[in-house]
Amino acid sequence: MNTATTPYPIGTPGTAWNEAELAQWSRQQLVRRSYADDVLTVIEQLAERFDRLEYGRLDVDPARYPLQALRSRNWDDAQPIMLVTGGVHGYETSGVLGALRFLDDAAEAYADQVNLLVAPCVSPWGYERIQRWNHAAVDPNRSFRASSPAQEAAALWALVQPLRSRVVMHIDLHETTDTDETEFRPALAARDGKPFEPGEIPDGFYLVDDTERPQPDFHNAVIRAVSTVTHIAEADAQGEIIGSPVVAPGVIRYPLGELHLCAGMTDAPYRTTTEVYPDSPRTDAENCIAAQVAAVTAAIDFALEHSPG
Template sequence: MNDDAFYPIGTPGRPWGDAEKAEWLSRQVRHRSYQSEVLDTIERLRARFDVVEYGRLEYGADRYPLLALRSRVWNDALPTVLVTGGVHGYETSGVQGALQFAEQRAADYADRVNLLIAPCVSPWAYERIHRWNMHAVDPNRSFRENSPAEESAALLRLVAPLRDRVLVHIDLHETTDSDESEFRPALAARDGKPFEPDSIPDGFYLVDDSENPQPAFQQAVIAAVAKVTHIAPADANGEIIGSPVVAPGVIEYPLRQLGLCAGVTSARYKTTTEVYPDSPRATPEQCNAAQVAAVCAAIDYALAHE
């Protein structure tokens, strides 16, 4: 790469210090409201769910309650399903898809599963349409002991009592054009590494757990989502975002090893969804619907194979 392509904060080849992080933070602008777009919806759902405050972020003058929806009638004899969204705050359909599932489809699974839904893990980033938290830390590489991200640590505490009892965990994400134009260049600059351009896959795909792959489960989710939006093809190298495609629309990561949200439980069936909202072939409504379809398909498959 050349200096002209470098991110506008920091010095090429040198990781950010406090000054660079402060400059980055000074550029972050609130674009939308966690209160009106997330908390108000959760408030409407109080009639149907228990609402759990599992943490509170205090970022400067900003205060963000971290809220989860929990099945009102919890039955330890039933399998538990964990749905997470907004680990990366800019990935809108992860948040809105989780809320839409809670509003429109959760009742279909009453008396069949226990539901725990954390729709917006990173509210500061949601408001600023960003990948990182206030401290320039990626929560989705931080789900580990002594986590540097308060958002991640709070979710880990929430799920700790259920860690070995969760059957399904589906973590709702997006891959966007801004990954290539903003977030990956910022990551390279923050860490003092060269930025290597890559391509953005056009369509929906899934990330399975390479340490416990469930190919039939992943394909059931892909089949359901294909009815709503298109599935990302492999690139010329047979890859999606640098990882080999192991089945149509599926790649694998070692989830727990990488500190990813989908690795926070011992669930047999786990996946990370990746919707592509910038495609000319997809609308915001389709992206939300694709997330809902993925959650339903994941639960349906698990229930049918238990």
């Protein structure tokens, strides 16, 4: 792992990476776990209860990386659509496993109330390498737009856009880890030829609301539900979490659409990004998965209660 005091081992400080350096970075990313075993096998089992959709394959290895989603078997156009996404950043494990766990353990309760669409592992190349970026060193979570530079984002965008105006709630499941500070932010600075500025990793769960269309009651309801499962991140000495002002316990805001974040890809009135902290001494992997499931169910419950009809 890189540290804040050691130059990143690829490139020249102050100079953005060229094509050779981008390729060097990609070659150094080694497979560390199996998308087929961890995700596709579970999707196959869940396909006994849900409709499985293949919405693309990654050009980097089409046979290895089919992009798959699951949706309600009895899809009813009269019902509201609830969208759940995970693994936009492949290294954020509980987002992937939390989406799958929700389908297995909790989704049945909503069978006659909503249309569920769940893409549990948006970035399988990154999932296998426990990596934030895709194979071309592009962050999929800044790429949800037309003419996207990330195939992972472009494929999901194409799947969701016909439903864009009908999605009532979209929750995108993420993690913040210690490697954000030791690896991924230093890599970002090196890739872009910028100085690395150390930050602080928040200890606990938090949510990212939409600056452009904030929904404080929705976010407070999700935070209340998750607080029964795991601890909520507190503001730092500046009253911030990852450089953004805390607007309510465990809630910050980003301009989701402007930044082309996954949570901003629809017109859903209720949309958010979760962040758990698996490296906390106060939690573990199972607790993080449970927190994601609690967030999804609370988000759906709120949207159902407060949506017309």
